[in-house]
Amino acid sequence: MRLKLIGASLTLASSLMLSAAVAQADPVRVAFLMYGNKAEFVQLMERYAKEHPAVVSGDVILTMYDGRYDASVQNDQGQMAVNTMQDAIVINPMDYEANIDVVTMANDAGIPIVVTNARLNTTEMTSEVVSDDVQGGYLEAKAVMEKLGCKGNVVIIEGPKGGSGEIQRGEGNMKAIGECPEGQVTVLERKTANWSRAEALDLMQNWLSKHPGQINGVIGQNDEMALGAIEAIKSANLDVHDFAIAGVDGVTDALRAVKAGEMTSILQDARGQAQGSIDVALRAVKGADYQPESEIWAQYAGELSWDDGQAKRYDIPWTIVSNDNVDELLKDRK
Amino acid sequence: MTSPTLSVKRISFQKYGIIIAFLALCALVSAICQIKVMQGVWPVNVFLTVNNLMLILHQISVNGILAVGMTFVVISAGIDLSVGSVLAFSGMMAASFATRSTGVTPWSGVYFVAFPLLAALFTGALCGLVNGLIVSRFRIQPFIATLGMLLAARGLTMAVTGGNPISALSPEFRWFGTGRIFDTLPVPVVFLAIVFALAWVLLNKTVFGRYVYAVGGNEKSARTSGVNTTSVLTWTYIFAGFLSGVAGIILTAKTGSAQTSAGTSYELDAIAAVVIGGASLAGGVGRLTGTFFGALIIGVMNNGLDILGVESFYQSIIKGALIVLAVIIDSRRQA
Incomplete structure (x- = not known):
């Protein structure tokens, strides 16, 4: 038994030395x-x-x-x-x-x-x-604007208030919206869901309840929140394809949703x-x-x-x- | 010891007090909406629609179910800080059986539902059992025991997948979060109703329910009068863990993804619902109807403040004030 142990530790030690020798000094x-x-x-x-x-x-x-x-x-x-x-x-x-x-x-x-x-x-x-988060926010809002033809009502689901992500992506969001002709696009609501899918689901449900039939686009400042909005739209028995939805990050679920034609995602590499x-x-x-x-x-x-x-x-x-x-x-x- | 007549009187006041508070809150939100309608801002009172009220029930389903378990624990003079983490752990276990992302589907049909459900419920109950044994056998304060579980279950959630979320869940499983019965009643609301109904019977019509009150009111005298307090406490925590498993199934099915951060700080909302509902953290006092309306009040507040467009930080302030106010009213009434 003891011999075996010594043998094992010797092998271990020599293999360790070997791998150290293979790697650079x-x-x-x-x-x-x-x-x-x-x-x-x-x-x-x-x-x-x-x-x-x-x-x-x-x-x-x-x-x-x-x-x-x-x-x-x-x-x-x-x-x-x-x-x-x-x-x-x-x-x-x-x-x-x-x-x-x-x-x-x-x-x-x-x-x-x-x-x-x-x-x-x-x-x-x-x-x-x-x-550049300003650029990321700009690209996602631009995608929504393009799908809407610069016409309609959008909601913005924001990151945690005061964080650099929320501030800079928000700046980019407004820049893209500002490029549309004035008065054509209305931001109906903007509020934080703290990057969370579950929170965004509840928030979007409440907004759909408040503005029945009026929301055309959803700008989620990250993918998780955009995915929460998609779930909310489905739970209200509405067709996701009637909405222009975008998020940022390129998480796996968002990629799947892009494939299903439900949203646009801006991949952060x-x-x-x-x-x-x-x-x-x-x-x-x-x-x-x-x-x-x-x-x-x-x-x-x-x-x-x-x-x-x-x-x-x-x-x-x-x-x-x-x-x-x-x-x-x-x-x-x- | 209070006389029977007095305690009946107090309970009925407790019951109606919370309902009055709930109706007052609804009236307030509704009135503000009505003003907006009169000002011509909105075409209709969007708060007071059947759809919106159903939505509120839908949104409180997860917290409501957690709060039922929490009610039992609080009545037993304990607290369960681990429900949010156990929810996440159970949800992750369910998702690992319900996912199709791996491409391998060794089972189909009924098993696609049965395995995830069993995995979540078993996981939840097992975490509850550990909590219960630590509290009842090792006589560790529930705050500490369940704080340990809060951390451990969160770590286990991450360990299951190395920190990754699990998505691409089967439609059969997702029915528990997104399905509708008769095309109208959301499945989570049905579960909420079933859980409340069964728990009400358990608490009010069975010996076990009486024992939970007895242990929470005075553990020592309960023990001397022949109640197996160890077993009652253990089962109380198992029940809370089991319901965290149920809530984990619903939340995971609702969002379509088991996330390692799911349910973070949900224990606080569950405790808030129980406390607003009139239960005492000192134990021995509490009612499920109170908890139900406590959860409803939180739900109406979240929904109403979103609809009224109130910033999220004010939402926190109002919720905080409400909890403290509820306890002040309760303590003055009992004094």
């Missing part, structure tokens, strides 16, 4: 701070981060942190990343203001810090790899953000020799340039999900 340690992990989009980001070629090959040791939707938890985790001497930090921040601390801590410690997905109200970070930010962080650690390894740079050639990894901000393009590309995107979700 000195892997880069990257801390990836996510604000939470309870939604499909953040799950996707996590998955794509782990699929980054440098992580797969072992050149990078990635440590994921779950901020549990609490800015102060995330600040503590930033401190932990500094204390454990990570080579770089990538943060998807919970709060626009409160998480600036993480940037400050990283700068004090001389560690590159890349912000992804959400924004921070500072310019002190190494770089930002984000998607979780892979572009997650893998792009890792490439930018690696460039900061390894220096000018580093060439980006993720295929996203080739994918977006012409729209997004690498700029030697030195740009202050990378805008990962949005993709309008339509019947032409939905199957391709769904295939990637298995």
